[in-house]
Amino acid sequence: MLSKCKMPIAHEVMVGLDDEAAKVIERLIWGPEQVEIVPIVGMAGLGKTTLAKKVYNDSSVICNFHTRLWCTVSQEFNMKSLLIQILCPDAKHSRVDDEFQNLDEHVLLEMLHKKLMKNRYLVVFDDVWDIGAWHELGIAFPNDKNGSRIIFTSRSSNVASQVQYGGEPHYLRPLSEKESFELLQKKVFGKEDCPQALHGLGMEIAKKCRGLPLALVVVAGVLATIEHDICVWEEFAESLTSTMVSGTDQCKKSLELSYEHLPYHLKACLLYFAAFREDEKIGAKNLMRLWIAEGFVEKVEGKRSEDTAEEYLMDLIGRNLVMASESRSIGGVKTCYIHDLIFEFCKTEAKAKNFLQVLRGYDELSTFNVPPYLHRLSICSSGEDFIKSKLFCPHLGTLLFFDATPGDEFELRNISFLFCIYKHLEVLNLEDINLRLKELPTEVESLLCLRYLALKGRTMEFIPPSIAKLSHLETFILNSCMTVSLPDSIWNMKNLRHVYVRGDVAIGLSSNDNNVVENLSNLDTLSTLCIYFDQGGENILRRIPNVRRLKIFCLALNALNRACRNMSQLECLESLTLGSFNFSGSREHVELSFPMNLKKLCLSYLGLPCRKMSLIEQLPNLEVLKLRVQSMEGQKWELMEGGFPKLRVLTLSELDFVEWTETDPHSDDYFPCLQQLKLLKNSNLEMVPACLGRISTLETIKVRFCRDGVDSLVRKIEEAQKNYGNENLKVIIIG
Ligand SMILES: Nc1ncnc2c1ncn2[C@@H]1O[C@H](COP(=O)(O)OP(=O)(O)O)[C@@H](O)[C@H]1O
Ligand SMILES: [Mg+2]
Incomplete structure (x- = not known):
């Protein structure tokens, strides 16, 4: 392993792009009223994407356009997934894509057209290979003669020279x-x-x-x-x-x-990127769980494997082989990707070393001769082709499937046969195939070696007790839209670390038998735990004493009450998301006690009285607070002195409060570490605390869809900050 001092330094350094950026920005902001395509052209690795990003995030560009959209096209693009990517940038992480998936391409085109109409828009198409895409997409881009712009980045100057709206290519120069x-x-x-x-x-x-x-x-x-x-x-x-x-x-x-030059363990981690789709933004947490399940991550006494895996990722990023795409509010990398030249390299090397076989499309699938030693297989095709190919590789340890045409959902009504073939699997990802089943078939118990299991079953509600036979299982991911009941037997799955049900669905953990004292002491992540009744939640929380990341959804006021009262026992808890229905009833008597180690807290529909906010303000380690829709109730929130000692990120969205003040407007003892403030749709807000004008750590304030009054209050803060010497504060007001 690398010693600390040899850890490569990761700096966000840019060299020689200022003049290039200035030229492109000029073309975006000035120039013709007509829509214009500004192509950025140059060979792979020259910095086209970097330049486009710099321009896209430049504050003068942000202020100049009403709508900015970004999509990565890449070599094997699919029109529908491209449209979904543009219309719904977070598609992979939310349920919005469900709605989009079922829509026809033409409908999506029309939606895009509507979204862009009468707006001055900037849309970036990163890495355009051929112009075919544009011919179909073009009709969705209105020409309202309002200075809208489209950026293409491409290796070839031809892609934009002969099309409607096409402008002169901007040839990026080498350094x-x-x-x-x-x-x-x-x-x-x-x-x-x-x-x-x-x-x-x-x-x-x-x-x-x-x-x-x-x-x-x-x-x-x-x-x-x-x-x-x-x-x-x-x-x-x-x-x-x-x-x-x-x-x-x-x-x-x-x-x-x-x-x-990479150490052995990092070679495997890097080559693993070949298993994903080109240009895919990969969720870092998930990637690390896969590395762990694959056995790439060295076990170090007294250290969590996830932390070691994170060091590996940071090492690869430090070596500039992997690029961080988004970061987490709580720190660390949220998504990452590799450059397409590195991707090509990994694919070739992985194959040459028999590390991983990647099969793309039906041709490769149908002509593939399964070698007897095949250990890892990644398939990127349509779901139909994958099932049709009937690949027989009984010794396979890893099977990852990725849908090549994410727009058209493939459904499977019977999965048992797959479970019975691949009995040696340790890693199975079938998240891109929808299992049209209410219950996961009991045959899942055949996969005795399984350590990582990711499935999608939108209508799935039941997991059979036999799942407990998978005693090595560490990660269980299920993408369902229902409330999924896990059987009591899961309390015997001692290796379980991450239980993750995607979407705003919930996991019901029934635990009728109070005498059973089995704990899941290894459980690290549980999302989203649904609590219905008074006692259930309490019992469950007691059995996951070491959970670090927890998402809870309460279905009744009583349940909320009891869950909140017992929360403080979770001493390892770092990230908590707590939501409930918008049920009526006073929250005056909700007894809150949050764990002291909490670093991130997201609340919605909690209806906490403003005067109880001090309970949160006092949390000594809180770095990120997101108060979402109706999480706080009342007219006036008065900040207490000395509160939020470590808070860096604060989001207030869809709250009804009117006055936001501080107990002593002359004191500087508020938010000593605040970096980002986001105000979103707080339609009644009339007053913000004066201390905001003096917080030297403040980096950005974003305001979206608030009253005009809020905009001017924020402008005043900006002014005060400037007078105070903070020239770098970025204020973005939209809507
Ligand atoms: N001007 C620059 N200064 C510093 N690093 C750069 C610069 N341009 C590109 N890079 C780095 O080089 C790599 C490739 O850049 P990228 O924009 O992805 O290239 P392209 O899109 O042209 O293939 C990235 O790691 C990026 O961070
Ligand atoms: Mg690029």
Whole structure:
């Protein structure tokens, strides 16, 4: 394992993009009233996506457009999933996509048209390979002559030259030698200078990357981890020499080298990316659970495997082989992806090393000769083709299926035969196939080695008691729309760590027998636990003493009461999401006691009286607070002095309060760490606390769909912050 000091440094450094960005921004904001496509063109790894992102997130661009949308097209695109991606960017993580899935392409096109109409829009199509997509999509983009813009990024300048609205390509230039060295040195040494003795070699290495940022950052990832010694660098510079001359080949060479320098466990983790779809944003938590189930993550005494896995991910990110896409409000990476050149490399290498077989489409599936040693298989095809292919590989340890046409849902009414074939599976992901069953077949018990199981069954309500035979199971993911009842027998599944039911569905854990004292002391994540009755919730919480992330949905006021009262016993709990129905009845008597270690708290429909907010304000470790729809009740929320000592992120959405004040407007003892404030649809709000104008840590304030009055209050805060010397505060007001 890497020692701490050798951990590569991950800096968000950008080099030489300011002038390029300024040119593109100028074309977005100025220029013709007509819709115009601004193509950003250049070879793979040159920084097109990076430039497009920089421009997309520039505050002058944000303020100039009413609607901004982003979608990644990539080589194998599918029109419907593209449309869903544009219309519903969080589709994978919410249930909105269910509604969209069943809609016809034309309906989706029309929805998009409606969404864009009369709005000044900016839509980015990242990585367009051929113009076919645009011919079909184009009709959804109205030309209201209001300065709307479309950005294409592409490797080919042809894609946008002959189409309607097509504008002059913006050819992205490679970095100069000076910039190349600057990027390399910043990535390797951070803020420190490159030691004089390594300067020349650094220059030489930078030059060999031919101005390609991807090659540079990957090479820097290696240099940061090897010894900073002339001989070692000399050797590395030599190995980088490629007889081939094209930039792409140079990139490949640097990738190979970087891969060779990876420690063994990270090689497996990186190659595993080949199992996913190209350009897919991969949920980091899930990826890490897969690594653990695969046995890639070293077990360290006294350390949670998830923490070790996270170090691996951060290491790969530090080496610039994996890119973080979104981060979590609570810190850490939420989604990540790899560059398509790295993806290609992983695919080839994984196959060559018999690490993983990837099959795409019916042709590859139907002609595939299953080798006897095949251990891991990832299939990306239509569900129909996968089932039709009847692949027989009884020794398979890992089977991952990904739908190549996510727009058309494939349904299966019988899964038992699969369970009976693949008896040695340790990892099974069939989340892209909808099992049209009310109950998971008992044959699941055949999969005795299973450690990771992810399924989708929108109508699934029951899990059979036989599931407890899967005594190695660590992760159980089920995407259902129903309330799923887990059997009592799960209390015997001692290795269970993550139980995750997607959507706003709930898990009903029946536990009638109060004498049973079985605990799931390893359980780390439980989402979403549904509590109906007075006692149920209490009993369940007692049996998951070490849970760290918990989502609860209460169906009755009594249940809420009892759950809240017992919450503080969960000493490991770091993240809690608590929701309930919008049921009537006073919450005056809800006895709240949150665990002291809580770092993140999300509430909705809780109807907490404002004056009880101090219970939350006092939490010593709270970093993220999201108060959503009707989670707080009352007209006036007065902040207590010394409250929220560690709060970084605060979201207030759809609350009815009118006055938001502080006990002493002259005191600075409020929110000493606040970085982000989001105000969303707080339609009655008339007053915000003055202290907001003086919090030096504040980075962004986002206001969406609040009264005009709120907008001007926020502008005043911005002014106060400026006078106070905080020039970097970003204020974004929309709607
Ligand atoms: N100007 C730059 N400064 C620093 N890093 C960059 C720059 N441009 C690109 N990169 C890095 O290079 C890699 C490839 O960039 P990307 O934008 O994905 O390339 P493309 O989309 O052209 O294939 C990414 O890791 C990115 O962070
Ligand atoms: Mg790109």
